[in-house]
Amino acid sequence: MKDLKLCQKQSPEHKTIIEVGGTKIGQDLTVIAGPCSVESEKQTVETAIGVKEGGATMLRGGAFKPRTSPYAFQGLGLEGLKILRTASRETGLPVVTEVLDPRDVSWVCEYADILQVGTRNMQNFSLLKEVGRANKPVLLKRGMHSTINEWLYCAEYILAEGNKDVILCERGIRTFETYTRNTLDLSAVQAVLELSHLPIIVDPSHATGLLSMIEPMSLAAFAAGADGITVEVHCKPEEAMCDKAQALSIPMFKRMMARINKLNECMAEIKKLPAAVEQE
Ligand SMILES: O=C[C@H](O)[C@H](O)COP(=O)(O)O
Numbered sequence: 491m492k493d494l495k496l497c498q499k500q501s502p503e504h505k506t507i508i509e510v511g512g513t514k515i516g517q518d519l520t521v522i523a524g525p526c527s528v529e530s531e532k533q534t535v536e537t538a539i540g541v542k543e544g545g546a547t548m549l550r551g552g553a554f555k556p557r558t559s560p561y562a563f564q565g566l567g568l569e570g571l572k573i574l575r576t577a578s579r580e581t582g583l584p585v586v587t588e589v590l591d592p593r594d595v596s597w598v599c600e601y602a603d604i605l606q607v608g609t610r611n612m613q614n615f616s617l618l619k620e621v622g623r624a625n626k627p628v629l630l631k632r633g634m635h636s637t638i639n640e641w642l643y644c645a646e647y648i649l650a651e652g653n654k655d656v657i658l659c660e661r662g663i664r665t666f667e668t669y670t671r672n673t674l675d676l677s678a679v680q681a682v683l684e685l686s687h688l689p690i691i692v693d694p695s696h697a698t699g700l701l702s703m704i705e706p707m708s709l710a711a712f713a714a715g716a717d718g719i720t721v722e723v724h725c726k727p728e729e730a731m732c733d734k735a736q737a738l739s740i741p742m743f744k745r746m747m748a749r750i751n752k753l754n755e756c757m758a759e760i761k762k763l764p765a766a767v768e769q770e
Pocket residue numbers: 526552555556557558559562696732733
């Protein structure tokens with residue numbers, strides 16, 4: 491990967507830390523939580539308050555939804571972005587939201603604290619260049635059909651335009667397995683830690699699509715060394731307009747956070763030990 495000039499790690503200590511709303515992504519425990527889609531002000535604010543109480547550090551929510559069917563709910567657009575800002579004001583949580591179209595980047599920046607590029611757009615090079623010129627950090631999800639190498643080249647596109655604040659997100663890839671929605675490639679976390687200085691987070695919601703797997707895979711992500719997770723939570727999961735089967739309720743999220751906090755206390759101790767692969 492000789493021409494990955496900007497995203498390649500230069501030394502074992504080389505790590506990019508991105509500060510957003512008081513959280514140092516790449517250093518602090520980062521938990522991005524919220525609904526798949528912004529559906530209404532009530533739903534978004536109620537969910538935002540719940541995840542904040544549970545210990546989330548950022549609010550997620552889609553105003554522009556990339557849907558398989560053109561007839562499925564596509565998101566509220568500008569109205570959704572305004573609702574996200576209201577929820578952010580109410581809770582103090584910064585907003586992470588997806589931008590689908592390069593023409594929307596400049597004005598979505600007025601509402602977002604972090605711009606998300608979703609799996610379906612990972613190799614949308616015009617979008618990558620546009621977010622690369624934006625003054626907001628970018629959360630770049632791994633393409634569902636992409637290798638780690640291809641994903642890092644996409645991060646390179648953003649960095650090459652001058653935006654230094656890129657966060658990588660493993661969200662599962664397509665394999666022959668059908669039990670889960672995608673296959674969570676946790677080894678990608680270690681690969682990124684070895685290859686790049688960029689922060690790496692995991693999305694257990696889209697990776698598995700199954701409620702029962704969100705907590706175990708979140709814990710596994712932190713155990714693998716991820717800098718954070720992004721997870722879908724809904725104040726009334728049974729009414730979610732998108733991704734209902736993977737939406738945690740607020741009580742479930744709070745229970746999961748208690749375990750994540752415990753695990754991270756242990757991880758802090760484990761990180762002080764010599765690396766397993768170091769020679770004796
Ligand atoms: O956040 C989510 C995506 O928009 C969603 O997973 C798309 O999936 P679907 O349109 O196939 O339901």
